[in-house]
Amino acid sequence: MRIDQVEIRYIQLPLVHPxxxxxxxxxxxxTIIVAVRGDGLTGWGEAATSExxxxxxxxxxxxxxxxxxFLGPRLVGQQVSTAWDAARxxxxxxxxxxxxxxxxxxxxxxxxxAEDKSVSSLxxxxxxxxxxxxxxxxxxxxxxxxxxxDGFLEEGYGRVKIKIRPGWDVxxxxxxxxxxxxxxxxxxxxxxxxxxDSELLSALDEFDLLMIEQPLAHxxxxxxxxxxxxxRTPICLDESVPxxxxxxxxxxxxxxxxxxxxxxxxxxxTVARDIHDLCQAEEVPVWCGGMLETGVGRAHNVALxxxxxxxxxxxxxxxxxxxxxxxxxxxxxxxxxxxVTVPSGPGMGVSVVLDRVEAATRRRYLIK
Ligand code: OSB
Ligand code: MG
Numbered sequence: 001m002r003i004d005q006v007e008i009r010y011i012q013l014p015l016v017h018p019x020x021x022x023x024x025x026x027x028x029x030x031t032i033i034v035a036v037r038g039d040g041l042t043g044w045g046e047a048a049t050s051e052x053x054x055x056x057x058x059x060x061x062x063x064x065x066x067x068x069x070f071l072g073p074r075l076v077g078q079q080v081s082t083a084w085d086a087a088r089x090x091x092x093x094x095x096x097x098x099x100x101x102x103x104x105x106x107x108x109x110x111x112x113x114a115e116d117k118s119v120s121s122l123x124x125x126x127x128x129x130x131x132x133x134x135x136x137x138x139x140x141x142x143x144x145x146x147x148x149x150d151g152f153l154e155e156g157y158g159r160v161k162i163k164i165r166p167g168w169d170v171x172x173x174x175x176x177x178x179x180x181x182x183x184x185x186x187x188x189x190x191x192x193x194x195x196x197d198s199e200l201l202s203a204l205d206e207f208d209l210l211m212i213e214q215p216l217a218h219x220x221x222x223x224x225x226x227x228x229x230x231x232r233t234p235i236c237l238d239e240s241v242p243x244x245x246x247x248x249x250x251x252x253x254x255x256x257x258x259x260x261x262x263x264x265x266x267x268x269x270t271v272a273r274d275i276h277d278l279c280q281a282e283e284v285p286v287w288c289g290g291m292l293e294t295g296v297g298r299a300h301n302v303a304l305x306x307x308x309x310x311x312x313x314x315x316x317x318x319x320x321x322x323x324x325x326x327x328x329x330x331x332x333x334x335x336x337x338x339x340v341t342v343p344s345g346p347g348m349g350v351s352v353v354l355d356r357v358e359a360a361t362r363r364r365y366l367i368k
Contacts, residue, residue: 001114003080005037005368006072006103010060011294011360013323019292020137022165022192023054029292030060032067033327033357034102036075036110043110044352046297047102048264055190055291056218056239056265058098064365066096071103072367082122083108087270097242097267098291104268105300105348112347118303119349120342123273125306129339131313133159134321135188135290138168142175149176149183152321158338159184159210159313165192170203177207184313188213191239195223198230210312211236211258221246224255234258238289242266247275251282258312262289263304264297272304280309288314295319295328299348302332306342316340327356 014028032047047067049060074089086107090100108119115122134157139145149160162176164187173187186209193201193215201215211234216223218239228235235256241247242265250256259279263272279286288305291297298316305314318334319326326332328350332340343349 001038001079001081003036003038003075003078005366006075007035007037007364007366008064008067008072009033009357009361010064010363011357012362013294013327013360015292015322016320016324018137021163022190024052026050026292029294031294032060032063032099032102033294033296034067034106036103036106038080038110039114041110041113043106043108043113044296044348045102045105045107045109045300046293047098048291048293048297049098056242058096063096063099063102066093066099067102068365068367071096071099075103076367080107082111083269087268098264100267101264101269104270105263105297108269108300109347116346118342118344119300119347120303120306120344123269123303123307125303125342126308127306127342128344129335129341130288130302130305130310130316131158131338132316132334132340133157133161133184133313134317135161135163135315137163138165142172145172145176146179149180155318156334156336156338157317159186161186161188161213161315163187164189170200173204173207173209184210186210186213188238189215191216191218195227198227201227202231205232209233213260214238214240221250221253221255225253228254228256236260238262238265241275244271244274244278247278251278251284257284259284259286260289261286261304262291263300264291265289269300269304273307276307276309285311287312288316290315290317292322294323295326295332295350296348296352298332299328299343299350302340302342303348313338325356327353327360329353
C-alpha cells in the first residue's frame with residue numbers, strides 16, 4: 001500500500017517504580033510512538049528510547065532526528081506492504097536501530113490490519129502464550145529486593161532477573177539464592193565489569209544461575225569469549241549484539257551461549273527474526289529482552305517471542321509492572337502460569353487509547 005503519513009510523538013510516561021541499573025536510574029520513560037497511515041488504516045510502533053545514551057547510544061532526541069529527517073521521509077509516498085519492504089527502504093541509513101524498529105513495527109501492525117493477520121502470524125510465530133520473567137533493578141537493600149521478588153512470584157512470574165553492578169553482586173545473589181533455592185534466577189550486569197573481574201564473576205558459578213547477561217563491555221566479543229571459557233554459567237549477550245553480523249561473530253567466537261534478542265537494539269523485527277533463525281540453526285537458545293516498552297512496543301515483543309526458537313522466558317512483564325496506566329487496551333497481564341498471552345487479533349492485537357497518548361505527548365510531528 002501507499003504510505004500517506006508518518007506521525008511521531010515523543011511521549012513521557014512515569015514508571016510505577018524507578019528502574020536502576022549499572023548505568024543509572026530512570027523514573028519515567030521517554031519514548032517515541034510512531035503512527036504510519038495508509039489505505040485509511042493506522043499502524044503503530046514504538047522506538048523504545050530513553051532520555052540518555054546509557055544502555056546504547058541512541059536517545060529520544062537522536063531517534064526523533066532520525067525519524068523526522070531521514071526514516072519518515074523515505075517511507076512517505078512509497079509502496080510498502082511488509083516490514084521487509086520498510087527495512088529495504090531504511091537500509092541506506094546506518095545505525096539508529098531503535099528508530100528503525102519504530103517504523104518496522106508500525107508497518108507490521110498496518111500489514112496485519114490490512115490482511116487480517118496478527119503480527120505474530122506474519123512473523124511466523126507458533127505459540128499462543130509466551131513464558132515471561134521479570135527484570136528487577138538495583139534496590140536500596142536486600143530485604144527490599146526480597147520483598148519485590150516475593151510480590152512478583154505471587155503474581156506468577158517463573159523467572160527472576162536481578163541487575164548487578166560492583167558493590168551489588170555476589171553477596172546479594174548469595175542471599176537471594178539462599179532464600180529461594182529453586183528459583184529460576186539470572187543476573188544482568190549491563191557491561192559493568194571487565195575481564196579483570198573474572199574471579200568475582202566466577203564466584204557466581206556456585207549459585208546455579210540460568211545465565212549471566214552482558215557482564216563485559218557493550219562492544220566486546222573477544223573478552224566475553226575468554227570469560228565464557230572461565231565460567232561454568234552460560235553468558236548471555238545483550239548490548240554486544242546490535243546486528244546479525246555481530247550475532248554471527250559472537251557464535252563463531254563463543255562469546256556466550258545464549259542471546260537476548262531485542263528488536264529495537266537490532267534495528268527491527270526482520271533482523272530480529274534473522275538472528276532468531278541463525279541461533280535456531282546453531283541450537284543456541286534465545287529469549288526476547290525488553291526496554292520497559294509501553295503496550296505498543298510490548299505487543300510487538302510478545303509477537304516476536306511467539307517464534308519457536310524463543311525457548312527461554314522473556315523480559316516481558318505485565319503493563320502494571322511498569323505503568324499506572326498503559327497506552328493500550330487491553331493492557332498486558334501475566335497469567336498465573338508465568339506466561340503472557342499472544343494477542344491474536346489483526347495487527348498488534350491491542351488498541352491504542354488516543355486520549356492517553358495525547359495526555360503523555362510532549363511533542364508531535366507529521367511527515368506527509
Ligand atoms: O539490559 O535488559 C536490559 C531495560 C532497559 C534497558 C536495558 C535493559 C532493561 C531491562 C528491563 O532489563 C526489561 C524489561 O522489563 O523491559
Ligand atoms: Mg540486558
